[in-house]
Amino acid sequence: xxxxxxxxxxxxxxxxxxxxxxxxxxxxxxxxxxxxxxxxxxxxxxxxxxxxxxxxxxxxxxxxxxxxxxxxxxxxxxxxxxxxxxxxxxxxxxxxxxxxxxxxxxxxxxxxxxxxxxxxxxxxxxxxxxxxxxxxxxxxxxxxxxxxxxxxxxxxxxxxxxxxxxxxxxxxxxxxxxxxxxxxxxxxxxxxxxxxxxxxxxxxxxxxxxxxxxxxxxxx
Amino acid sequence: xxxxxxxxxxxxxxxxxxxxxxxxxxxxxxxxxxxxxxxxxxxxxxxxxxxxxxxxxxxxxxxxxxxxxxxxxxxxxxxxxxxxxxxxxxxxxxxxxxxxxxxxxxxxxxxxxxxxxxxxxxxxxxxxxxxxxxxxxxxxxxxxxxxxxxxxxxxxxxxxxxxxxxxxxxxxxxxxxxxxxxxxxxxxxxxxxxxxxxxxxxxxxxxxxxxxxxxxxxxx
Amino acid sequence: xxxxxxxxxxxxxxxxxxxxxxxxxxxxxxxxxxxxxxxxxxxxxxxxxxxxxxxxxxxxxxxxxxxxxxxxxxxxxxxxxxxxxxxxxxxxxxxxxxxxxxxxxxxxxxxxxxxxxxxxxxxxxxxxxxxxxxxxxxxxxxxxxxxxxxxxxxxxxxxxxxxxxxxxxxxxxxxxxxxxxxxxxxxxxxxxxxxxxxxxxxxxxxxxxxxxxxxxxxxx
Amino acid sequence: xxxxxxxxxxxxxxxxxxxxxxxxxxxxxxxxxxxxxxxxxxxxxxxxxxxxxxxxxxxxxxxxxxxxxxxxxxxxxxxxxxxxxxxxxxxxxxxxxxxxxxxxxxxxxxxxxxxxxxxxxxxxxxxxxxxxxxxxxxxxxxxxxxxxxxxxxxxxxxxxxxxxxxxxxxxxxxxxxxxxxxxxxxxxxxxxxxxxxxxxxxxxxxxxxxxxxxxxxxxx
DNA sequence: AATGAATGAGAATTCATTCAT
DNA sequence: GATGAATGAATTCTCATTCAT
Numbered sequence: 078x079x080x081x082x083x084x085x086x087x088x089x090x091x092x093x094x095x096x097x098x099x100x101x102x103x104x105x106x107x108x109x110x111x112x113x114x115x116x117x118x119x120x121x122x123x124x125x126x127x128x129x130x131x132x133x134x135x136x137x138x139x140x141x142x143x144x145x146x147x148x149x150x151x152x153x154x155x156x157x158x159x160x161x162x163x164x165x166x167x168x169x170x171x172x173x174x175x176x177x178x179x180x181x182x183x184x185x186x187x188x189x190x191x192x193x194x195x196x197x198x199x200x201x202x203x204x205x206x207x208x209x210x211x212x213x214x215x216x217x218x219x220x221x222x223x224x225x226x227x228x229x230x231x232x233x234x235x236x237x238x239x240x241x242x243x244x245x246x247x248x249x250x251x252x253x254x255x256x257x258x259x260x261x262x263x264x265x266x267x268x269x270x271x272x273x274x275x276x277x278x279x280x281x282x283x284x285x286x287x288x289x290x291x292x293x294x295x296x297x
Numbered sequence: 298x299x300x301x302x303x304x305x306x307x308x309x310x311x312x313x314x315x316x317x318x319x320x321x322x323x324x325x326x327x328x329x330x331x332x333x334x335x336x337x338x339x340x341x342x343x344x345x346x347x348x349x350x351x352x353x354x355x356x357x358x359x360x361x362x363x364x365x366x367x368x369x370x371x372x373x374x375x376x377x378x379x380x381x382x383x384x385x386x387x388x389x390x391x392x393x394x395x396x397x398x399x400x401x402x403x404x405x406x407x408x409x410x411x412x413x414x415x416x417x418x419x420x421x422x423x424x425x426x427x428x429x430x431x432x433x434x435x436x437x438x439x440x441x442x443x444x445x446x447x448x449x450x451x452x453x454x455x456x457x458x459x460x461x462x463x464x465x466x467x468x469x470x471x472x473x474x475x476x477x478x479x480x481x482x483x484x485x486x487x488x489x490x491x492x493x494x495x496x497x498x499x500x501x502x503x504x505x506x507x508x509x510x511x512x513x514x515x516x517x
Numbered sequence: 518x519x520x521x522x523x524x525x526x527x528x529x530x531x532x533x534x535x536x537x538x539x540x541x542x543x544x545x546x547x548x549x550x551x552x553x554x555x556x557x558x559x560x561x562x563x564x565x566x567x568x569x570x571x572x573x574x575x576x577x578x579x580x581x582x583x584x585x586x587x588x589x590x591x592x593x594x595x596x597x598x599x600x601x602x603x604x605x606x607x608x609x610x611x612x613x614x615x616x617x618x619x620x621x622x623x624x625x626x627x628x629x630x631x632x633x634x635x636x637x638x639x640x641x642x643x644x645x646x647x648x649x650x651x652x653x654x655x656x657x658x659x660x661x662x663x664x665x666x667x668x669x670x671x672x673x674x675x676x677x678x679x680x681x682x683x684x685x686x687x688x689x690x691x692x693x694x695x696x697x698x699x700x701x702x703x704x705x706x707x708x709x710x711x712x713x714x715x716x717x718x719x720x721x722x723x724x725x726x727x728x729x730x731x732x733x734x735x736x737x
Numbered sequence: 738x739x740x741x742x743x744x745x746x747x748x749x750x751x752x753x754x755x756x757x758x759x760x761x762x763x764x765x766x767x768x769x770x771x772x773x774x775x776x777x778x779x780x781x782x783x784x785x786x787x788x789x790x791x792x793x794x795x796x797x798x799x800x801x802x803x804x805x806x807x808x809x810x811x812x813x814x815x816x817x818x819x820x821x822x823x824x825x826x827x828x829x830x831x832x833x834x835x836x837x838x839x840x841x842x843x844x845x846x847x848x849x850x851x852x853x854x855x856x857x858x859x860x861x862x863x864x865x866x867x868x869x870x871x872x873x874x875x876x877x878x879x880x881x882x883x884x885x886x887x888x889x890x891x892x893x894x895x896x897x898x899x900x901x902x903x904x905x906x907x908x909x910x911x912x913x914x915x916x917x918x919x920x921x922x923x924x925x926x927x928x929x930x931x932x933x934x935x936x937x938x939x940x941x942x943x944x945x946x947x948x949x950x951x952x953x954x955x956x957x
Numbered sequence: 958a959a960t961g962a963a964t965g966a967g968a969a970t971t972c973a974t975t976c977a978t
Numbered sequence: 979g980a981t982g983a984a985t986g987a988a989t990t991c992t993c994a995t996t997c998a999t
Contacts, residue, residue: 086962100408101324101408102322102324102325102408102409103325104321104322104324104325105322105323105324105408105409107988107989107990108989108990108991109988109989109990117963117964118963118964118965119964119990119991120963120964120965120966120991120992120993121962121963121964122991123990123991123992124961124962124963124964125962128990128991129990129991185405188320188321188322188325189322189325224483225479226471226475226479229471229476229479230479230483232460232464233457233460233461233479233480233483234457235460236456236457236459236460236461236463237453237454237456237457237460239456239460240452240453240455240456240457240459240460241453241456243456244452251446251449255446256449259445259446259449259450259453260453263444263450263453263487264487266486266487266489267483267484267486267487269486306979327971327972327973328972328973328974329971329972329973337980337981338980338981338982339973339974339981340974340975340976340980340981340982340983341979341980341981343973343974343975344979344980348973348974349973349974526958540848541764541848542762542764542765542848542849543765544761544762544764544765545762545763545764545848545849547992547993547994548993548994548995549992549993549994557959557960558959558960558961559960559994559995560959560960560961560962560995560996560997561958561959561960563994563995563996564958564959568994568995569994569995625845628760628761628762628765629762629765664923665919666911666915666919669911669916669919670919670923672900672904673897673900673919673920673923674897675900676896676897676899676900676901676903677893677894677896677897677900679896679900680892680893680895680896680897680899680900681896683896684892691886691889695886696889699885699886699889699890699893700893703884703890703893703927704927706926706927706929707923707924707926707927709926746983767967767968767969768968768969768970769967769968769969777984777985778984778985778986779969779970779985780970780971780972780984780985780986780987781983781984781985783969783970783971784982784983784984784985785983788969788970789969789970
């Protein structure tokens with residue numbers, strides 16, 4: 078039963094690509110680099126993958142899909158906008174810390190996709206960001222946030238959280254939930270939250286990240 | 298006085314490189330792309346530039362140099378930590394809005410430098426970030442900021458401001474000083490500033506950005 | 518009787534190769550193209566065939582063998598050189614019309630064979646062409662043909678008839694025997710035949726083509 | 738003055754391509770083969786040529802253009818259909834003998850062109866063949882040719898003449914004008930020409946071929 | 958009988974760079 | 979000051995083929 082063999086190899090390639098695209102960029106990574114990292118000949122790589130761009134597109138789609146799924150799991154049905162934005166921030170931060178390489182690729186390599194491949198990726202991203210937009214909008218309506226230019230605020234908060242992937246390394250002094258809590262506080266304060274005392278359900282966010290990504294990395 | 302003739306051409310090359318490195322990345326930009334954008338042959342390029350990496354290193358050094366100079370001009374001698382951090386934020390944001398391409402290169406392409414070339418760049422960056430560190434530290438000591446993990450906060454704020462280069466486009470609804478003011482408010486609130494009512498001297502920041510970059514783009 | 522099971526598959530491969538070699542050329546056809554056309558994996562192909570060149574050599578040997586056999590059946594014992602040349606032309610034309618792909622491969626891909634493989638193929642072709650040479654020679658001796666440079670004439674007539682495979686498509690306005698008759702007339706006139714009134718036995722030629730190729734496509 | 742340098746090199750490449758495409762086919766010829774034959778590195782080849790297909794398309798366009806030009810020069814204003822067809826045959830044969838490689842490429846490699854590139858080539862060829870169609874039609878109307886299915890006859894004669902490139906080698910026993918005269922006789926007889934006694938103006942045909950191709954091989 | 962996995966060799970093409978003029 | 983010519987090394991990707999199962 079060689080059936081489940083293709084899984085591991087394809088995953089090895091995927092992991093190699095994620096790592097190298099994150100560290101050296103799409104254009105900075107050669108097919109030979111990928112093959113070496115995945116312990117295959119470069120010809121064998123093409124047994125599993127159509128081409129370099131397919132690999133990138135697959136990574137981005139899956140990563141954004143996972144993020145979107147996780148966001149819905151964490152936010153759907155939550156009425157309080159403060160809790161909602163707090164959870165989105167925490168989820169985003171935890172994801173960027175735990176899946177540093179995937180999120181780095183997603184955040185940096187959209188431009189490396191061809192127009193046709195880029196489109197669905199951008200659409201996914203837009204769908205995800207809409208959750209942020211709605212949380213902020215509802216908070217403003219409810220009078221718990223205070224900011225003019227809410228869309229600028231949204232962009233600022235998103236970029237702030239994206240940044241985590243650029244410096245966080247696990248095993249530092251800060252554990253994940255502390256990190257997420259810190260960012261949630263920063264974000265809510267920045268949003269003009271009157272009483273950011275309550276902290277979002279960090280454990281929930283972390284658990285969701287774990288299960289969603291466990292699925293993402295198996296279900297291929 | 299044919300001496301300063303090389304100036305204009307070299308500037309054209311520099312501008313071409315800044316544009317393309319920002320838009321397509323260092324590895325995504327070919328020498329021929331650069332030559333075409335600068336309207337000369339790729340062979341002629343080598344009259345003005347040692348090689349591709351020199352070009353990148355030059356851009357980064359000058360851009361970071363300008364940022365550091367501007368920061369000192371804006372911050373030195375300012376006692377109030379709130380005003381200091383506010384100005385740093387405003388300056389950083391204005392720079393990322395006005396010099397979008399330069400800052401994009403600085404923020405994304407450090408990894409494309411060789412180890413030796415990278416070192417002085419990183420050092421410059423560290424020197425610059427120390428100004429942020431100090432402002433935050435002083436604000437905490439003075440009791441006007443409230444944040445545990447001040448270095449995490451610093452990183453979060455810096456990344457938030459870096460993000461401006463990823464989405465701002467001049468000619469939008471938001472003018473520069475509004476933008477800078479908005480970000481200053483977000484940042485100070487996030488830092489736990491008790492009374493962020495006072496806004497930093499935005500006009501000063503903007504003026505400094507203008508003069509520093511006018512110099513930077515001529516003095517080559 | 519599982520013995521003749523390999524027949525069908527091998528035939529499918531053969532047919533695939535004939536089609537693709539004819540349409541895209543030997544070098545323009547990949548092993549994977551062949552496998553796809555034959556509806557099996559490229560690895561399975563190698564169960565039935567030594568390698569790409571074997572496939573080509575087999576096609577050529579069989580096709581030339583069939584042509585030679587048919588020619589003998591049609592010509593042996595026929596004394597009249599006009600009838601003989603007429604039949605050779607008709608047979609050649611019918612074969613090129615009915616077995617367009619096989620003859621295209623034979624006519625175009627000799628150069629793609631390696632030296633050793635090429636030799637027997639060329640020998641077969643020479644043997645076949647000798648029948649034409651003899652018919653023309655006998656017609657000249659008998660005073661029914663008139664042409665100096667008979668070998669140039671032979672080459673001209675052969676190429677004229679080869680051409681049929683380049684444009685004839687079944688189902689056109691012209692049926693096979695009309696086509697063959699037309700070419701026989703052209704050829705005999707060109708050979709300076711004084712009275713080309715009598716037409717060769719086209720039905721015989723056609724029947725022989727049919728039986729010979731029925732055998733050729735089964736007896737593998 | 739390095740200006741006229743690019744001429745010779747580009748011509749060397751063209752000649753190499755013509756030779757190799759003729760002898761080994763488009764798909765049988767590698768870029769490295771071409772470079773070696775043209776005494777360049779394969780990278781240098783791309784200094785002069787866009788890609789392999791451009792090279793092929795250029796050869797085909799120029800060769801067909803030359804053939805068409807020559808045909809017009811030889812046939813325009815000639816009223817007698819016998820002389821006209823005779824000249825077309827002679828011209829075609831001489832061209833296939835003298836420019837064996839070019840015509841071989843034209844006759845065999847149309848299929849190797851991509852759809853867009855193929856179109857203009859096919860159009861040129863059609864324009865050229867129309868001259869044959871008209872000569873035959875006029876001869877039939879004038880009652881000097883006798884053939885039903887004139888378009889089949891046209892195809893047969895064209896292929897007969899194409900064949901020359903497959904076997905003729907200069908320096909054989911047969912000189913060019915003898916060859917052309919022989920083919921003209923064969924063709925006119927095949928066309929049912931009642932009195933093929935008169936031979937077309939072979940010297941004229943030959944001269945036109947020479948001048949047209951001298952231009953073709955310089956005017957690049 | 959059949960195939961997924963694997964690969965070394967080679968395909969076409971692009972790269973950054975040098976140099977003679 | 980400027981560039982056409984040139985190239986070795988590298989690029990992405992395909993090739994025909996083998997082999998374990």
